[in-house]
Amino acid sequence: xxxxxxxxxxxxxxxxxxxxDTNVWIFDSGASDNTRxxxxxxxxxxxxxxxxxxVYVDNLVVSEFVNLYSRLEARRxxxxxxxxxxxxxxxxxxxxxEEVSEKAKKILEVAELIExxxxxxxxxxxxxxxxxxxxxxxxxSFVETCKRKKFKFLTDDGDFANAGIPILTENxxxxxxx
Numbered sequence: 455x456x457x458x459x460x461x462x463x464x465x466x467x468x469x470x471x472x473x474x475d476t477n478v479w480i481f482d483s484g485a486s487d488n489t490r491x492x493x494x495x496x497x498x499x500x501x502x503x504x505x506x507x508x509v510y511v512d513n514l515v516v517s518e519f520v521n522l523y524s525r526l527e528a529r530r531x532x533x534x535x536x537x538x539x540x541x542x543x544x545x546x547x548x549x550x551x552e553e554v555s556e557k558a559k560k561i562l563e564v565a566e567l568i569e570x571x572x573x574x575x576x577x578x579x580x581x582x583x584x585x586x587x588x589x590x591x592x593x594x595s596f597v598e599t600c601k602r603k604k605f606k607f608l609t610d611d612g613d614f615a616n617a618g619i620p621i622l623t624e625n626x627x628x629x630x631x632x
Contacts (some may be wrong), residue, residue: 458615460629461498461608461622466505472622473510473600474499474565475609476518483557485523491610494624498608499564509565512599514592516558516567523554570599589613 480486481495502509525538527550533541541547572580572595580594590613597617600607606620612627621628 456618456620458621458623458628461624462494464498464501464622466501466507468506470505470507471510471603471605472502472507473512473596473603473605473607474515475596475607475611476515476522477610478608479511479515479519479561480522480526481610483519483523483560485526485557491624495610498622498624502608503564510568510603510605511561511565512568512570512595514570514595516561518592519561520554520558523557524550527553568599568603570595571602572598576602 478495478499481488481491482499484492486492524542524547525535528538528541528547529535531546542551576598580591580598583589583594584591593611593613596607596609597614597619599605600617600619606622607614607617608622609628610623610625612625614621614623615628623629
């Protein structure tokens with residue numbers, strides 16, 4: 455059943471299986487300047503750990519995390535989007551790369567890295583939906599993974615209001631849709 459529930463008041467149980475979106479990891483890592491969301495999602499992740507829920511990510515989540523975290527840190531140093539690739543190739547990027555790598559490894563200590571299990575037909579369907587506009591390819595892949603594996607999805611992304619999967623969030627836009 456597709457439900458949208460407030461993550462901070464959800465009573466996590468050991469049998470629950472959760473797929474956690476990139477934005478939650480970004481908030482928890484401190485890469486975002488939004489301290490309110492960082493505090494909320496860090497508490498939610500602690501509740502998940504304490505309940506011993508099964509937590510999953512796939513390579514798309516890790517990839518998004520590495521790329522977004524790197525860009526956020528570069529932006530803090532005044533590097534514009536257009537200058538990011540040359541900056542990434544410079545020695546000045548090494549400390550950021552090390553930090554990002556360590557943060558990503560911490561995710562993998564908590565979450566099991568899984569294969570999405572999506573086949574060619576799933577990808578064709580996702581690409582057909584993507585071609586209609588108004589959707590994000592990775593987001594569609596996350597939804598299909600959650601449907602296929604019967605995961606609850608922890609996210610702060612407001613684009614999932616009509617995803618048709620169980621969602622845990624603190625996003626007011628999503629909570630208003632639930």
